[in-house]
Amino acid sequence: MPEPIMHSKVFQCSKAHRWLNCFLSAKFNEQPGNSDNPRTLFGTESHSIGAALILESLNLKDYEETKSSSELIKEATMYDDEMKEITEGYASFVVGIYEAEKRRIGHDPFITVEQHLDLDIDEDAGGTMDCGIIAGDTLIVIDLKTGFTPVSSGPTENSPFNEQLGLYGYGFYQTYKDIYSEIKKVRLVIYQPTCKNTNEFETTVDEIIKFRNELIMPAVKKINELSDEANPGDYCRYCPINARCSKRAEILKVVESKKDKTLLSNEEIEAILPKLDEIIDYVTDLRDYCLKKAISGHKWSGYKLVVSKVSRKISDEKAVIKICEQEGVDPYANKKLAGITELTKRLGKDKFKEKINPYITIQEGSYVLVPNSDSREEINVNKEEKNNEV
Numbered sequence: 001m002p003e004p005i006m007h008s009k010v011f012q013c014s015k016a017h018r019w020l021n022c023f024l025s026a027k028f029n030e031q032p033g034n035s036d037n038p039r040t041l042f043g044t045e046s047h048s049i050g051a052a053l054i055l056e057s058l059n060l061k062d063y064e065e066t067k068s069s070s071e072l073i074k075e076a077t078m079y080d081d082e083m084k085e086i087t088e089g090y091a092s093f094v095v096g097i098y099e100a101e102k103r104r105i106g107h108d109p110f111i112t113v114e115q116h117l118d119l120d121i122d123e124d125a126g127g128t129m130d131c132g133i134i135a136g137d138t139l140i141v142i143d144l145k146t147g148f149t150p151v152s153s154g155p156t157e158n159s160p161f162n163e164q165l166g167l168y169g170y171g172f173y174q175t176y177k178d179i180y181s182e183i184k185k186v187r188l189v190i191y192q193p194t195c196k197n198t199n200e201f202e203t204t205v206d207e208i209i210k211f212r213n214e215l216i217m218p219a220v221k222k223i224n225e226l227s228d229e230a231n232p233g234d235y236c237r238y239c240p241i242n243a244r245c246s247k248r249a250e251i252l253k254v255v256e257s258k259k260d261k262t263l264l265s266n267e268e269i270e271a272i273l274p275k276l277d278e279i280i281d282y283v284t285d286l287r288d289y290c291l292k293k294a295i296s297g298h299k300w301s302g303y304k305l306v307v308s309k310v311s312r313k314i315s316d317e318k319a320v321i322k323i324c325e326q327e328g329v330d331p332y333a334n335k336k337l338a339g340i341t342e343l344t345k346r347l348g349k350d351k352f353k354e355k356i357n358p359y360i361t362i363q364e365g366s367y368v369l370v371p372n373s374d375s376r377e378e379i380n381v382n383k384e385e386k387n388n389e390v
């Protein structure tokens with residue numbers, strides 16, 4: 001097995017959106033962050049299995065060097081129906097692109113999976129690209145996402161395209177440009193089946209190089225000068241210092257009411273509304289941090305650690321079933337109707353819509369306030385309710 005290549009953790013491609021927008025966060029990229037999140041392990045295992053499936057489908061697998069998909073599935077701790085669907089879907093999506101490109105150029109394209117790419121932006125900088133294809137004048141970067149927040153391959157607030165994919169595109173081009181000298185176009189593709197979000201952005205090699213020179217390099221320079229410039233954003237949730245960052249804590253200032261008032265006006269509430277999710281995320285992270293630290297022995301002044309509620313669990317179900325049966329008691333719970341998602345899966349969308357939809361009601365209280373830009377249709381509340389304001 002080849003030795004894994006160790007890359008600088010400061011300029012990780014996967015965290016590029018964060019460090020490009022918040023230089024302070026880069027100082028803490030070496031810290032573990034959310035790596036103990038079970039979903040992170042789910043993602044890692046999905047990527048390995050998906051990569052093996054791609055190579056097997058294209059008969060490119062070197063079984064002496066790498067493990068087969070069935071070996072990886074056997075070793076995986078989180079393999080389930082969801083992972084099966086994700087990995088098989090990812091493999092056929094990639095093979096579909098490969099075959100389409102093959103037809104377009106009239107011969108086999110070059111394909112690589114889970115490839116470490118060196119980046120000439122800083123010493124040891126680099127990252128692992130999920131899948132890359134080179135077909136004639138086109139270089140394609142495909143990224144599998146297993147999270148539930150939709151990710152776009154296109155422009156972000158400060159970048160002409162997804163920063164992580166842009167860096168892979170740059171590293172991929174640099175690695176192979178001398179062998180495949182025709183490359184002009186770059187396709188950045190996100191495959192995210194967890195929220196039915198597959199999207200693609202097309203750009204050029206010139207734009208990718210400009211992105212490296214005009215956006216990445218100035219940021220790398222600032223970070224290497226230990227800039228403390230902090231700029232909170234949606235990426236704070238995954239930052240290793242997300243609970244202690246004083247810049248992020250400034251979000252709470254938005255709810256400071258003026259001393260000479262007892263009630264907030266509607267206008268003041270409207271000023272707070274767009275920040276509510278950020279505030280909730282921040283206080284949740286802060287509360288989790290305090291609890292974690294208390295569990296590891298820290299004593300917060302004025303607070304103590306207690307058991308929230310005692311939960312009892314059967315440790316050996318088979319033994320309990322046997323005892324109940326010996327006692328002539330039915331050990332099983334009553335049959336319960338499966339949930340809406342499960343029933344849709346069992347019946348199929350069309351049959352569910354036709355036969356079950358008439359029995360589905362929206363429960364009281366399941367409303368949510370969203371900005372006007374949200375694509376959902378607005379509902380009308382009745383006037384009586386509307387006029388019942390305090």
Ligand code: SF4
Pocket residue numbers: 018022024025230231232233235236239240241242243245246247248
């Ligand atoms: S919590 Fe947010 S603002 Fe603070 S360093 Fe991290 S990314 Fe930057």
